[in-house]
Amino acid sequence: MNLSSFRTLSFVFILTGLFMSLSACSVFADGINIYPLRTEIKNGQRYATINVLNRSNDHPVSYSISLITMRMQENGKLVAPETFTKREQISQKIVKFSPKRAQIIPGGSQSVRVLIRRPPNLPDGEYMVYMKIIPTVQPAKTPASSEVQTDVKMNIKTVVGMSCPIIVYQGDPTSQTTVVDATMMAKSPLGKPAIKLFLDRTGGKSSYVAANIYSTVGGEKKLIATRRRIPIFMPLKRRTEFVPITDVTFTGGPVLIELTDVTDPKKGVIGSKKMTL
Structure with missing residues (x-):
């Protein structure tokens, strides 16, 4: 044709x-x-x-x-x-x-x-x-045959x-979200160093959390990575999330992972975990 x-x-x-x-x-x-x-x-x-x-x-x-x-x-x-x-x-x-x-x-x-x-x-x-x-x-109006041009538009x-x-x-369903594990990845799907979080949700409701990850080297709490919103929709129980590392000086060590409820920030920290990456 x-x-x-x-x-x-x-x-x-x-x-x-x-x-x-x-x-x-x-x-x-x-x-x-x-x-x-x-x-x-x-x-x-x-x-x-x-x-x-x-x-x-x-x-x-x-x-x-x-x-x-x-x-x-x-x-x-x-x-x-x-x-x-x-x-x-x-x-x-x-x-x-x-x-x-x-x-x-x-x-x-x-x-x-x-x-x-x-x-x-x-x-x-x-x-x-x-x-x-x-x-x-x-759909666009088709021109009459006499109007057809030789060029393609x-x-x-x-x-x-x-x-x-x-x-x-x-009713009044509730949910709980906990940090199960975390691993540090020099190369991640984000195209940059990241921390892969493993989160578990329990209860009869979806959860929406923010994650802040702090380096605790020398006893000083320093923010190195954050994700403002991580949804875990029903009926999912285990969720993974890559959180980009924003502190380029961090190469590993002890960290503190804190979760907060996005839907109710007044609750403060709803879950935390100390570990070494």
Whole structure:
């Protein structure tokens, strides 16, 4: 087939899961702004609202919404499981929302109403599902045959999707996070020296911790590495995380690893471990 017969190339679709913020914040994708990125529904609460805004002042934006299940692996990556646990199946059933698709005028917004339908005798704990929001793109208008040019014009449109977690709590579940081990790596997947942490989570709730690692050589406490947020989503029990070493003078020795609860900094240090790297 002759390339000169083409005016436009096909669209490229990219789906990007965004779970990088613990706090309620806005995230942008293909002209869409969503707020909040993470929705928590407390015990007894039945309703929530997620707002989708059109950042463009020139054209409307259409989108569709669906629910998906994602599961965290030990390295922190989120994947779609091939089979669902009983809790994941319940999570899909109890979360309802409306509308499933809409078009937003330029500069406008649309409220997505979330309804939780808890069945009788629902076991206590955390129920998590992800709301996938996909902007839709209309294909470019195909010119009449008399308008076809001999040159090839590249017209590639990138569509970015977002997946934001909806977390439903039944009862008052808690979690505990502890430091199990740590190893120092001169070469890490981060492309720089790092400390690989091994963390364990117990309880009926996901945990969100920050990790500060201090050198204690000579009895002096000196910060050498920090990670501001390490989520461990249910049902994952063991999580690993590479924490980059920011103090280039540190080559090993005694350290103190401290964990704090990102969701409640007032708790202070919730776990610690002394060891030698």
